[in-house]
Amino acid sequence: TQLLEQSPQFLSIQEGENLTVYCNSSSVFSSLQWYRQEPGEGPVLLVTVVTGGEVKKLKRLTFQFGDARKDSSLHITAAQPGDTGLYLCAGAKSGGGADGLTFGKGTHLIIQP
């Protein structure tokens, strides 16, 4: 089983601050997804990155896929209380089937007003 390590596990910051969460592995992935999950709900897909070095932006969220396609980061600028949630990364191995998806354990993010 491939591992995806997410860090930090927990992060609590004030509204308006910037933050970065990381998703690291020793394995190469064909694509990597980021999800956000709010309490009592299922994860919601935010973005997919596919190409090494790829950067995608979603409003104040910036996602980057590492050059070697083994790691990824999520940067939030000027965090808002609405950004609070559990952020999950998931990596799919090349040629893998549905069981080839590996989830990280998540980063619990709290943005305090």
Next chain:
Amino acid sequence: DVKVTQSSRYLVKRTGEKVFLECVQDMDHENMFWYRQDPGLGLRLIYFSYDVKMKEKGDIPEGYSVSREKKERFSLILESASTNQTSMYLCASSSAGGRVGEQYFGPGTRLTVT
């Protein structure tokens, strides 16, 4: 808008009961999945299905079975519920033509076994 629905948001069952969790998707997706989510352990794949009447074991299939009689519906069955099956259960679906990691999740069923 894509939609995955689960039959119950909260469920309380007694040890030894047979439990059915239902999941329905309206996106005509080929792939469907059942996960459980526990604090500190993340999401773990229980079973998945590529097609009607097809099923494959995931990482933790023991104590569970599944049924997929129709494309849009995937059921998870706990044959004899035990307290260690208390968890959040998440159903997901994805298109066979899309990326395997791009899954659409239901709202989850929080199951408590007493």
